[in-house]
Amino acid sequence: MTIEPLTAGEPLGVGMDEPVDRNGAFPRLTDEQRARLRAVGQTRAVSPGEVLFRDGDPGYDFFVVESGAVAIVEGYGRENRVIAVHGPHRFLGEISLVAGSPAYLSAVVRDAGELLQVPAAALRKLLGEDEELSNLILRAFMSRRSILIDIGAGVKVVGSRYSQDTRRVRTFLARNRMPYHWMDLEDDEEAERLLRGIGVSACETPVVICGEDVLRNPSNADIAALLGFGSRGAAPPMCDLIIVGAGPAGLAAAVYGASEGLDTQVIDKVAFGGQASTSARIENYLGFPTGISGSELAERAIIQASRFGARMVVPAKAVALHAENAHYAVELSDGSYVNGRTIIVATGAQYRKLDLPGLDRYEGLGVYYAATQSEAALCADDPVLIVGGGNSAGQAAMFLSQQAASCRLAIRGGDLSKSMSRYLVDELERRPQVELMTYTEVVELKGDTVLEAVVLADPRTGARSELECRALFVFIGADPHTEWLRGHAAMDEHCFLLTGRDVQGEDLSAYSTEPFFLETSRPGIFAVGDVHSGSVKRVASAVGEGSMAVRLVHQRLAAV
Numbered sequence: 001m002t003i004e005p006l007t008a009g010e011p012l013g014v015g016m017d018e019p020v021d022r023n024g025a026f027p028r029l030t031d032e033q034r035a036r037l038r039a040v041g042q043t044r045a046v047s048p049g050e051v052l053f054r055d056g057d058p059g060y061d062f063f064v065v066e067s068g069a070v071a072i073v074e075g076y077g078r079e080n081r082v083i084a085v086h087g088p089h090r091f092l093g094e095i096s097l098v099a100g101s102p103a104y105l106s107a108v109v110r111d112a113g114e115l116l117q118v119p120a121a122a123l124r125k126l127l128g129e130d131e132e133l134s135n136l137i138l139r140a141f142m143s144r145r146s147i148l149i150d151i152g153a154g155v156k157v158v159g160s161r162y163s164q165d166t167r168r169v170r171t172f173l174a175r176n177r178m179p180y181h182w183m184d185l186e187d188d189e190e191a192e193r194l195l196r197g198i199g200v201s202a203c204e205t206p207v208v209i210c211g212e213d214v215l216r217n218p219s220n221a222d223i224a225a226l227l228g229f230g231s232r233g234a235a236p237p238m239c240d241l242i243i244v245g246a247g248p249a250g251l252a253a254a255v256y257g258a259s260e261g262l263d264t265q266v267i268d269k270v271a272f273g274g275q276a277s278t279s280a281r282i283e284n285y286l287g288f289p290t291g292i293s294g295s296e297l298a299e300r301a302i303i304q305a306s307r308f309g310a311r312m313v314v315p316a317k318a319v320a321l322h323a324e325n326a327h328y329a330v331e332l333s334d335g336s337y338v339n340g341r342t343i344i345v346a347t348g349a350q351y352r353k354l355d356l357p358g359l360d361r362y363e364g365l366g367v368y369y370a371a372t373q374s375e376a377a378l379c380a381d382d383p384v385l386i387v388g389g390g391n392s393a394g395q396a397a398m399f400l401s402q403q404a405a406s407c408r409l410a411i412r413g414g415d416l417s418k419s420m421s422r423y424l425v426d427e428l429e430r431r432p433q434v435e436l437m438t439y440t441e442v443v444e445l446k447g448d449t450v451l452e453a454v455v456l457a458d459p460r461t462g463a464r465s466e467l468e469c470r471a472l473f474v475f476i477g478a479d480p481h482t483e484w485l486r487g488h489a490a491m492d493e494h495c496f497l498l499t500g501r502d503v504q505g506e507d508l509s510a511y512s513t514e515p516f517f518l519e520t521s522r523p524g525i526f527a528v529g530d531v532h533s534g535s536v537k538r539v540a541s542a543v544g545e546g547s548m549a550v551r552l553v554h555q556r557l558a559a560v
């Protein structure tokens with residue numbers, strides 16, 4: 001890809017003000033804080049147009065502006081979109097600097113002055129030692145990442161809105177919290193011009209562009225390699241602990257495993273953070289009284305686990321398990337293996353969704369998969385519809401009917417007692433606030449920005465009717481990600497992993513004693529979070545189990 005260099009000394013961002021310090025994203029360092037950074041860095045004079053780092057660079061240093069100003073630029077030398085300008089006592093960089101991944105924006109001096117430059121490795125060391133600077137810098141980096149995601153400033157994706165691969169690439173970047181700027185081939189003339197300029201034809205799209213690198217219809221693994229997702233370097237021949245799945249349960253296990261000295265390898269098939277990272281606001285997690293977004297919680301945990309030395313690899317999908325001589329080998333979809341003495345399975349479960357057009361638009365804005373106090377508060381005094389005939393649907397109806405304006409429970413069949421415990425059916429019958437709707441399916445969702453109504457159909461006749469509904473609760477089951485363990489560990493009738501006492505009665509010939517709590521029917525293989533049978537499907541319990549399992553891993557390792 002040809003980059004048109006700017007004329008030497010040509011400044012960018014002239015006349016642009018510095019951004020206001022929102023959520024601690026752009027603090028100014030005090031004299032005292034800068035003095036501490038000066039002890040590990042060097043001060044130097046810079047002139048306008050000097051490039052400090054450029055998109056595509058494999059890494060970059062930490063810079064503090066002592067005087068003058070620096071512009072942060074997307075597509076430097078091409079479209080030169082100035083994202084921000086930083087003046088005296090502000091610092092540059094974002095979370096990629098801590099992760100040691102490549103730069104995807106460029107920094108170009110606008111006004112002559114002096115900069116303090118701290119090598120990336122020295123900064124990472126300092127962050128582990130200086131609590132005040134660590135809090136301030138990490139908070140700023142995380143807030144900046146959120147802002148960049150919001151404004152769509154980062155790597156460039158060019159592709160059609162109708163292409164499955166464009167959708168896959170965008171989802172993969174979003175799940176990995178990678179800021180990107182999408183240009184839709186369908187109606188963006190700039191997109192066509194850009195493709196022509198780099199010699200890419202429309203049939204080679206989607207393309208991902210970072211600096212001089214252009215990936216044509218890349219696999220998720222290609223994208224991860226280019227943008228430096230996860231840790232670098234190969235796994236050692238044998239780890240103490242392999243954690244499969246990096247949702248809240250797996251990340252908690254990673255933090256505890258690595259911090260307690262276990263050689264820990266974490267793999268995830270899509271992204272670190274799991275399902276929780278798709279939740280806009282988790283209101284019921286300890287220590288966050290105003291709630292926390294799932295992706296922020298995940299980001300914090302990823303940094304924590306990495307700082308303790310856990311190796312994190314994405315995308316890495318476990319497809320099979322092999323029991324070797326006194327250890328296990330997890331086979332990945334690319335044909336490689338990870339060997340470990342113990343395994344924590346934290347692969348979660350996929351909540352079944354209704355097959356309805358536009359469903360994702362309403363998720364969190366009227367469509368929910370859990371009925372906790374926080375969802376109840378969101379729909380207090382509103383008409384509520386619950387879909388599902390199992391116990392979780394019945395419990396949700398009992399609970400939500402206390403606050404909702406009206407509460408209906410819809411099932412496809414005609415007899416609730418076929419799928420729900422008798423006691424719950426009796427309780428529901430005694431509760432006039434809950435109306436049971438038999439032979440009812442939801443076939444359409446309606447509402448401009450939030451859910452306002454649903455269209456219902458009778459599966460026997462096809463007759464349709466519209467129902468006012470502000471909150472739709474879906475409890476139609478969940479499928480655990482345990483395909484790769486079939487035949488290796490005991491499971492319940494829905495393929496969730498049995499653990500601890502629930503394993504009794506299964507083949508336990510591999511044990512000399514009996515399974516620990518959270519241990520599966522295979523010694524040294526533990527199951528935590530949503531994947532294990534009878535889990536409560538909450539972030540907090542997943543985190544609790546992930547940390548608890550590490551203690552049991554130690555015991556298992558000591559017992560062999």
Ligand SMILES: Cc1cc2nc3c(=O)[nH]c(=O)nc-3n(C[C@H](O)[C@H](O)[C@H](O)COP(=O)(O)OP(=O)(O)OC[C@H]3O[C@@H](n4cnc5c(N)ncnc54)[C@H](O)[C@@H]3O)c2cc1C
Binds near residue numbers: 248370
């Ligand atoms: C929209 C939504 C909102 C929610 N809101 C809340 C809330 O407010 N409060 C609350 O307490 N709970 C909430 N939950 C439930 C909560 O998110 C889950 O209980 C929690 O995420 C379970 O954590 P986990 O680590 O067990 O599994 P998950 O979060 O599901 O993570 C499993 C991970 O394993 C990976 N994986 C799966 N198979 C493989 C494989 N073969 N190889 C490698 N990796 C694999 C997946 O990619 C995933 O990253 C919500 C769930 C959803 C869907």
